[in-house]
Amino acid sequence: xxxxIISEGLxxxxxxxxxxxxxxxxxxxxRICIVTGTHGDELEGQYVCFELIRRLNxxxxxxxxxxxxxxxxxxxxxxxxxxxxxxxxxDMNRIFPGDPNGHLIEHTAFEIIQDLRGAxxxxxxxxxxxxxxxxxQARINVQMSKKLIPYANLLNIDFIWIHDAATVLKSxxxxxxxxxxxxxxxxxxxxxxxxxxxxxxxxxxxIFNMMKKKKMWTGTISKDICKPILSTTGEVCYMNxxxxxxxxxxxxxxxxxxxxxxxCQIVDPFxxxxxxxxxxxxxxxxxxxxxxxxxxxxxxxxxxxSKNTQIxxxxxx
Amino acid sequence: MNGSMKQEIxxxxxxxxxxxxxxxxFRFGEGEKSxxxxxxMRGDEIQQQFTCxxxxxxxxxxEKEGLILPGHExxxxxxANHFSMNINKRFWAMDNTDINRMFxxxxxxxxxxxxxxxLFEEVCGFKYGIQLASFYLPGEFIPHVRMMDTxxxxxxxxxxxxxxxxxxxxxxxxxxxxxxxxxxxxxxxAFSIYSGDTNTINKESxxxxxxxxxxxxxSMKIIKKNIHDGFNSFVLSDVDLETxxxxxxxxxxxxxxxxxxxxxxxxxAKILDPxxxxxRSEIYSPVEGTIFFSHNHPLIHxxxxxxxxxxx
Ligand SMILES: [Zn+2]
Numbered sequence: 066x067x068x069x070i071i072s073e074g075l076x077x078x079x080x081x082x083x084x085x086x087x088x089x090x091x092x093x094x095x096r097i098c099i100v101t102g103t104h105g106d107e108l109e110g111q112y113v114c115f116e117l118i119r120r121l122n123x124x125x126x127x128x129x130x131x132x133x134x135x136x137x138x139x140x141x142x143x144x145x146x147x148x149x150x151x152x153x154x155x156d157m158n159r160i161f162p163g164d165p166n167g168h169l170i171e172h173t174a175f176e177i178i179q180d181l182r183g184a185x186x187x188x189x190x191x192x193x194x195x196x197x198x199x200x201x202q203a204r205i206n207v208q209m210s211k212k213l214i215p216y217a218n219l220l221n222i223d224f225i226w227i228h229d230a231a232t233v234l235k236s237x238x239x240x241x242x243x244x245x246x247x248x249x250x251x252x253x254x255x256x257x258x259x260x261x262x263x264x265x266x267x268x269x270x271x272i273f274n275m276m277k278k279k280k281m282w283t284g285t286i287s288k289d290i291c292k293p294i295l296s297t298t299g300e301v302c303y304m305n306x307x308x309x310x311x312x313x314x315x316x317x318x319x320x321x322x323x324x325x326x327x328x329c330q331i332v333d334p335f336x337x338x339x340x341x342x343x344x345x346x347x348x349x350x351x352x353x354x355x356x357x358x359x360x361x362x363x364x365x366x367x368x369x370x371s372k373n374t375q376i377x378x379x380x381x382x
Numbered sequence: 383m384n385g386s387m388k389q390e391i392x393x394x395x396x397x398x399x400x401x402x403x404x405x406x407x408f409r410f411g412e413g414e415k416s417x418x419x420x421x422x423m424r425g426d427e428i429q430q431q432f433t434c435x436x437x438x439x440x441x442x443x444x445e446k447e448g449l450i451l452p453g454h455e456x457x458x459x460x461x462a463n464h465f466s467m468n469i470n471k472r473f474w475a476m477d478n479t480d481i482n483r484m485f486x487x488x489x490x491x492x493x494x495x496x497x498x499x500x501l502f503e504e505v506c507g508f509k510y511g512i513q514l515a516s517f518y519l520p521g522e523f524i525p526h527v528r529m530m531d532t533x534x535x536x537x538x539x540x541x542x543x544x545x546x547x548x549x550x551x552x553x554x555x556x557x558x559x560x561x562x563x564x565x566x567x568x569x570x571x572a573f574s575i576y577s578g579d580t581n582t583i584n585k586e587s588x589x590x591x592x593x594x595x596x597x598x599x600x601s602m603k604i605i606k607k608n609i610h611d612g613f614n615s616f617v618l619s620d621v622d623l624e625t626x627x628x629x630x631x632x633x634x635x636x637x638x639x640x641x642x643x644x645x646x647x648x649x650x651a652k653i654l655d656p657x658x659x660x661x662r663s664e665i666y667s668p669v670e671g672t673i674f675f676s677h678n679h680p681l682i683h684x685x686x687x688x689x690x691x692x693x694x
Binding site for chain 1: 395396397398472473476477478480483490492495496518555558625627630632633656681683684685686
């Protein structure tokens with residue numbers, strides 16, 4: 066059954082529709098929600114929605130509970146290759162928990178929260194942005210980590226990144242749900258404007274694995290579920306561009322690198338000069354890598370996770 | 383004799399293909415860091431930048447006449463984002479991030495975090511901070527001073543601008559990353575001035591804004607320039623504003639706009655069918671008061687804020 070949770074008039078002959086697919090079987094009151102499409106340029110979640118529903122439809126008898134799938138919280142954005150909310154130029158993931166008396170979009174955000182409230186688990190799928198490629202990972206606020214890590218461990222992802230309280234954005238969907246005790250895990254994977262079947266299948270396997278542990282699924286599950294690395298067992302090292310120019314990558318995504326390895330070069334296409342050799346300051350795994358070539362000073366190039374080593378940024382030149 | 387105005391490049395960054403990105407500052411006087419004024423941080427804040435330019439123009443005049451009082455430093459930064467303004471974008475040209483969601487900034491972080499960090503370093507430590515702000519949703523405001531209820535705000539000072547209203551607002555989750563909030567956290571008395579318009583220049587309302595800034599500076603004995611008293615500002619909070627929402631979508635035929643006084647039952651606007659022109663809805667004022675905010679786009683969504691009215 067497809068349920069419309071928001072239907073509000075747009076100026077000319079159209080409704081703003083936010084819809085969810087509700088799949089229910091058995092008697093269990095348990096409910097999990099898969100949400101995505103908050104950022105209109107992030108599409109990795111679309112494959113997950115499709116594949117999850119396809120598999121559930123095929124074997125619905127093994128489901129005991131309710132799975133709700135929200136492919137597009139920002140339908141106008143997804144349909145128009147717009148990251149934010151078209152016409153408002155606003156990042157939808159910065160307006161939660163919304164306001165019932167506010168502007169249409171604030172009111173919409175409020176209604177979305179009300180609809181998700183009380184779920185046993187919400188998985189909020191993101192796909193980085195058009196600049197960076199991300200290894201499948203969960204992002205969890207340190208205050209929620211005790212509760213959420215055991216579930217993130219089931220999702221067949223590579224990495225769990227625990228965020229400090231100071232860096233947690235309070236206006237996100239996930240934060241707003243977690244504060245009202247609706248457990249929500251943010252999954253980031255892949256890259257904007259693209260869809261990768263491999264990552265999608267992995268997460269779908271992970272979701273079934275989680276449903277099995279939650280006793281919502283009695284069917285088969287994948288046998289090789291990946292155990293993610295926890296960020297608190299080491300350190301996350303950020304590499305930002307020191308110069309503006311064009312980057313030429315030397316490593317590929319998700320690989321292990323050694324301290325001193327060349328990650329990429331920032332070059333000047335006018336002078337034919339190398340402006341910066343970006344070297345890895347640590348031994349570790351490249352879990353975020355910039356693929357968009359044009360960079361400004363400060364543009365993020367890579368994030369490397371290194372297990373329990375000291376970061377020495379001084380050596381990067 | 384005061385030193386004369388210094389035009390400085392406060393931040394400079396090379397771009398891959400465009401001209402260098404610069405943030406320019408105009409520094410007047412010497413002594414205590416008295417006031418920092420920030421104009422456009424978004425590319426559509428043309429009114430805000432224009433207002434700032436008029437403040438600079440007035441301060442140059444006042445300085446010539448020796449009317450910037452000794453012992454005060456004034457820093458004006460008319461623009462922190464002309465890279466977006468020059469190409470008609472609202473947010474940072476490269477990655478669409480909002481500089482005014484990056485404070486206090488981080489000098490080793492992303493580009494806009496670096497811009498925010500550089501800007502904040504320059505404007506931090508001043509006694510007063512004034513930002514010419516725009517609202518994040520489209521619409522027109524009555525000129526007002528806005529302060530966040532952080533516990534550090536000083537309403538008495540806000541009234542010195544002599545604008546019709548002072549709005550005290552509870553911070554929302556995103557506010558912790560805006561300039562105004564961070565100023566207050568770091569001990570600057572911060573004021574956001576809303577003159578009403580964005581993406582255009584309304585000379586009337588811009589003048590109200592720049593005169594209010596000069597009035598404030600005069601009142602704080604930073605400059606000597608007598609300006610008529612202005613308004614005895616009415617202080618209000620969100621609960622004093624009555625919200626009128628649209629019950630239909632369509633073409634908005636608005637009869638009233640910000641500043642208008644309305645009676646209970648007055649017809650404020652009609653919402654028309656975009657194909658037939660038939661009136662779908664008539665919007666009446668639920669209260670007697672002054673329109674504080676009005677939606678000013680000719681198209682209207684359903685269930686969105688059309689007006690906020692200050693109740694008498
Ligand atoms: Zn996203």
